[in-house]
Amino acid sequence: MPAERDDAPTSAPAPGSTASLRSANQRRVIRLLQQQTAGEPLTQADIARSTQLAPATVSNIVRDLTAAGMVETVMGSGRRGTTVRISRDAGLVVGIDFGHRHVRVAIGDLTGEVIADEREPIAQDHRYGDGLDRAAAMLDSLLAKLDATREDVLNIGLGLPAPITREDVVMSSAILPGWVGVNARVEAEARLGRPAHIDNDANLGALAEHRHGAGMGHPNMVFVKVSSGVGAGMILDGELFRGSHGTAGEIGHLTIDEQGPFCRCGSRGCLEAYASIGMAATALADQLPNASIDDIVAAAKNGNVSALRMFEDAGLHLGWGLAMLANLIDPSAIVVGGDMARAGDLLLDSIHIGMRRHALASVSSTTLVTRAALGDRASVIGALLLALDRTDLVPAQGLG
Amino acid sequence: MPAERDDAPTSAPAPGSTASLRSANQRRVIRLLQQQTAGEPLTQADIARSTQLAPATVSNIVRDLTAAGMVETVMGSGRRGTTVRISRDAGLVVGIDFGHRHVRVAIGDLTGEVIADEREPIAQDHRYGDGLDRAAAMLDSLLAKLDATREDVLNIGLGLPAPITREDVVMSSAILPGWVGVNARVEAEARLGRPAHIDNDANLGALAEHRHGAGMGHPNMVFVKVSSGVGAGMILDGELFRGSHGTAGEIGHLTIDEQGPFCRCGSRGCLEAYASIGMAATALADQLPNASIDDIVAAAKNGNVSALRMFEDAGLHLGWGLAMLANLIDPSAIVVGGDMARAGDLLLDSIHIGMRRHALASVSSTTLVTRAALGDRASVIGALLLALDRTDLVPAQGLG
Numbered sequence: 001m002p003a004e005r006d007d008a009p010t011s012a013p014a015p016g017s018t019a020s021l022r023s024a025n026q027r028r029v030i031r032l033l034q035q036q037t038a039g040e041p042l043t044q045a046d047i048a049r050s051t052q053l054a055p056a057t058v059s060n061i062v063r064d065l066t067a068a069g070m071v072e073t074v075m076g077s078g079r080r081g082t083t084v085r086i087s088r089d090a091g092l093v094v095g096i097d098f099g100h101r102h103v104r105v106a107i108g109d110l111t112g113e114v115i116a117d118e119r120e121p122i123a124q125d126h127r128y129g130d131g132l133d134r135a136a137a138m139l140d141s142l143l144a145k146l147d148a149t150r151e152d153v154l155n156i157g158l159g160l161p162a163p164i165t166r167e168d169v170v171m172s173s174a175i176l177p178g179w180v181g182v183n184a185r186v187e188a189e190a191r192l193g194r195p196a197h198i199d200n201d202a203n204l205g206a207l208a209e210h211r212h213g214a215g216m217g218h219p220n221m222v223f224v225k226v227s228s229g230v231g232a233g234m235i236l237d238g239e240l241f242r243g244s245h246g247t248a249g250e251i252g253h254l255t256i257d258e259q260g261p262f263c264r265c266g267s268r269g270c271l272e273a274y275a276s277i278g279m280a281a282t283a284l285a286d287q288l289p290n291a292s293i294d295d296i297v298a299a300a301k302n303g304n305v306s307a308l309r310m311f312e313d314a315g316l317h318l319g320w321g322l323a324m325l326a327n328l329i330d331p332s333a334i335v336v337g338g339d340m341a342r343a344g345d346l347l348l349d350s351i352h353i354g355m356r357r358h359a360l361a362s363v364s365s366t367t368l369v370t371r372a373a374l375g376d377r378a379s380v381i382g383a384l385l386l387a388l389d390r391t392d393l394v395p396a397q398g399l400g
Numbered sequence: 401m402p403a404e405r406d407d408a409p410t411s412a413p414a415p416g417s418t419a420s421l422r423s424a425n426q427r428r429v430i431r432l433l434q435q436q437t438a439g440e441p442l443t444q445a446d447i448a449r450s451t452q453l454a455p456a457t458v459s460n461i462v463r464d465l466t467a468a469g470m471v472e473t474v475m476g477s478g479r480r481g482t483t484v485r486i487s488r489d490a491g492l493v494v495g496i497d498f499g500h501r502h503v504r505v506a507i508g509d510l511t512g513e514v515i516a517d518e519r520e521p522i523a524q525d526h527r528y529g530d531g532l533d534r535a536a537a538m539l540d541s542l543l544a545k546l547d548a549t550r551e552d553v554l555n556i557g558l559g560l561p562a563p564i565t566r567e568d569v570v571m572s573s574a575i576l577p578g579w580v581g582v583n584a585r586v587e588a589e590a591r592l593g594r595p596a597h598i599d600n601d602a603n604l605g606a607l608a609e610h611r612h613g614a615g616m617g618h619p620n621m622v623f624v625k626v627s628s629g630v631g632a633g634m635i636l637d638g639e640l641f642r643g644s645h646g647t648a649g650e651i652g653h654l655t656i657d658e659q660g661p662f663c664r665c666g667s668r669g670c671l672e673a674y675a676s677i678g679m680a681a682t683a684l685a686d687q688l689p690n691a692s693i694d695d696i697v698a699a700a701k702n703g704n705v706s707a708l709r710m711f712e713d714a715g716l717h718l719g720w721g722l723a724m725l726a727n728l729i730d731p732s733a734i735v736v737g738g739d740m741a742r743a744g745d746l747l748l749d750s751i752h753i754g755m756r757r758h759a760l761a762s763v764s765s766t767t768l769v770t771r772a773a774l775g776d777r778a779s780v781i782g783a784l785l786l787a788l789d790r791t792d793l794v795p796a797q798g799l800g
Contacts, residue, residue, distance in 0.1 A: 243730020
């Protein structure tokens with residue numbers, strides 16, 4: 001069942017009217033159910049208490065939402081009585097994440113719970129059309145297992161490891177050359193046939209870690225992805241912050257040393273040159289030739305002094321960059337993820353030292369710096385949450 | 401007439417109720433009138449069109465607000481018919497700004513227009529109580545000229561050149577030593593007898609430049625105050641962003657060179673050491689002994705090569721710091737103010753070069769960097785706007 005897209009033109013009722021009040025109240029009940037379904041099921045009395053709506057109003061809303069197929073009531077066993085939850089048939093959302101050398105697809109229900117997912121390798125230099133066709137095939141295969149079709153998918157979230165403009169165009173990226181200049185939303189909607197929403201992988205990682213990971217309970221938090229490049233996604237006052245042109249969070253190109261190595265961005269001495277997989281491979285080219293990041297982590301854990309020193313120096317420089325970000329943003333948590341974070345404390349311990357050296361004491365003492373909780377699934381979960389956020393189950397006139 | 405403070409406990413009606421709808425609609429009409437009063441006066445038909453409320457609803461609201469003394473109607477001359485505006489008797493707001501060596505007091509009406517203001521010098525090492533008593537005397541003298549009393553003041557905004565915690569405590573500041581550790585809100589309310597709201601001077605400058613200065617029309621903009629120290633205030637998605645602990649915007653302590661001079665903050669090579677009045681005085685101690693910043697600006701304009709070089713180097717380093725901020729935040733405008741900005745293009749030209757060298761090309765090409773428009777009145781106007789923002793003219797139950 002297709003829902004209104006929040007950016008679609010609608011003949012909205014006048015603000016302040018009874019119709020807009022009704023749809024706002026219906027939306028509030030649905031939001032509550034979406035947040036709570038994973039936990040204790042809610043009775044109508046619970047809903048009235050949490051929303052402060054009158055019990056009779058809640059009763060009308062549940063009746064209308066049930067008739068519209070949005071919620072279902074479940075007969076209680078024992079003391080709880082009848083509870084209300086989002087209907088399993090109300091629809092699905094999808095998250096797709098293109099990484100350095102992989103594509104992931106996840107399907108979720110309308111509470112954001114992942115009910116199916118899959119990961120496949122993909123060539124780094126793939127053309128965007130081939131990548132989307134691959135994602136479409138993976139999606140269809142997963143849907144078939146759930147006995148569902150693309151018609152059941154209300155929205156798709158798509159993550160890419162590149163800066164994305166506000167108009168959904170992929171900007172210059174050394175990581176996915178086959179996507180540069182592409183309007184990812186237009187192409188994804190053409191090949192997948194459903195409404196799509198695009199964002200940068202670090203932004204989506206921030207969304208996921210904020211809602212379900214190491215950043216829970218922190219309305220101002222930053223997710224830093226340290227991988228082929230270094231990117232940051234920022235949650236400010238509880239919302240993903242994208243900046244004026246969609247490119248906020250480019251921490252990888254902070255100038256650490258203006259006489260440092262030239263960077264592909266046109267500047268010199270960028271943080272990426274001191275802390276990224278590329279730097280690690282270059283630094284260890286003689287000692288550990290052709291080593292993957294996991295090989296390098298293993299070598300460091302076995303006491304290889306070159307690998308240990310590389311993580312130490314990378315961590316000190318990351319801490320410097322994070323200190324500058326923290327002085328400016330004053331977050332309460334910074335969550336470190338991406339492939340390099342698999343080194344764990346080998347990297348985190350030095351990050352803490354760098355933070356303390358370079359941030360104001362009042363900032364470093366109040367900013368939690370911790371490892372990401374969702375591992376390499378953060379971006380695809382974030383993509384699914386983006387799709388969920390863009391799914392408005394209640395039309396402007398209200399249901400019923 | 402005292403108004404509800406937005407943080408005061410109120411017995412709010414249930415959200416979604418008719419009472420909350422009525423107060424929300426009344427509030428919307430007042431906000432519209434506050435924004436428009438400086439421009440073309442509005443008829444009831446204009447209000448209905450702008451708010452999308454029904455003409456009959458607008459008529460009821462105007463009647464209730466008039467009865468409560470909040471608005472007044474003005475007989476039209478010619479085509480316009482009767483127009484509606486905020487009543488001149490609805491109340492006053494006050495802004496107070498403590499600077500390096502001055503205190504300013506401004507009184508405004510409820511549209512934010514300044515109707516009286518005054519500036520006096522004050523010793524830098526004054527005790528906070530003496531400073532507040534001085535401000536109180538200036539306020540009373542200004543009020544007397546307007547034939548008003550403190551009872552007419554609904555809210556006071558107070559700006560201080562120091563980091564301020566979320567609890568309104570002044571944190572360590574080399575600039576105002578007599579205020580450190582003081583709860584500025586509690587002390588201001590005790591000595592001024594009216595509700596007070598505290599913020600950092602750079603945050604208030606950002607608010608003022610955003611609403612009435614060089615940052616108008618930029619929902620993501622940064623105001624950078626380059627003076628005794630360097631501080632930034634950030635407007636993100638249209639709102640002042642304060643961070644988790646109230647200290648966001650500490651651009652002055654970004655590490656430019658980890659081997660640079662030791663800083664009072666405990667780090668080394670902070671931006672302040674490369675671009676501030678203290679740096680300027682130290683750099684020119686031999687060539688221009690005991691020179692004020694205005695003396696140094698005059699010398700540079702007369703071709704003094706040492707003064708010119710100082711502004712050039714300060715600008716390049718400021719550009720570096722602003723580039724890092726812009727890479728992270730992606731603002732559409734950066735507004736440079738504070739005493740050093742009186743050098744004009746002597747400083748701005750080098751800032752532009754530093755920005756281009758250190759920011760991503762996509763960032764420096766889309767970020768306007770310009771001089772502040774409000775001069776040294778920015779912070780006091782921001783303090784007045786803060787007071788205005790905290791003035792809620794409509795109680796939760798609505799008026800009438």
